[in-house]
Amino acid sequence: AQTVTQSQPEMSVQEAETVTLSCTYDTSESDYYLFWYKQPPSRQMILVIRQEAYKQQNATENRFSVNFQKAAKSFSLKISDSQLGDAAMYFCAYRSAYGDVLSGTYKYIFGTGTRLKVLA
């Protein structure tokens, strides 16, 4: 079974600085998708960025970028020029490219989250 591990329960960053959140995963599959979700105090989950495992190029979305190391099974999120609005829980998630054998449905596996504090 696949697992996702976020080893940093909490991180802090000074406003305008850069911070990196760590995520590692375990899988025997070669084709899958990885995601970072943000959950602000409103608790609405928002997709930040996604990465296809077959792509070597790291995904980038404005101030957010990932460092995807497939062999190491590592998927870290870098937030540049941190803003107060970036303060939130961040969840790393994994989804297999292959659906459930019986139902064809795709399951998403989430890490336990990292709480990011942004200091003014």
Next chain:
Amino acid sequence: DGGITQSPKYLFRKEGQNVTLSCEQNLNHDAMYWYRQDPGQGLRLIYYSQIVNDFQKGDIAEGYSVSREKKESFPLTVTSAQKNPTAFYLCASSLQGNSYEQYFGPGTRLTVT
């Protein structure tokens, strides 16, 4: 605007009572999911469904039940058999196949006393 709605935002119940959480989507998504979120435990999958009248148990299905009578709706019932029902519940949906992003509702905070 398309999206997922969950109601109510806060729900209070007495121990021993069943309670149903609503989840509706107008995104025309095939798959729908229910997650439970507790502090320090991330999101844990309760039930998921790909098509109408079909659903599968997730990792923590005991004490919960669901139905999928319409594509747009996936209500979750928290039964009295659930030992620790107080939690934040999130509903999500996604397209199947090549489109793989999950969209989430705003969540329902259930408190059972």
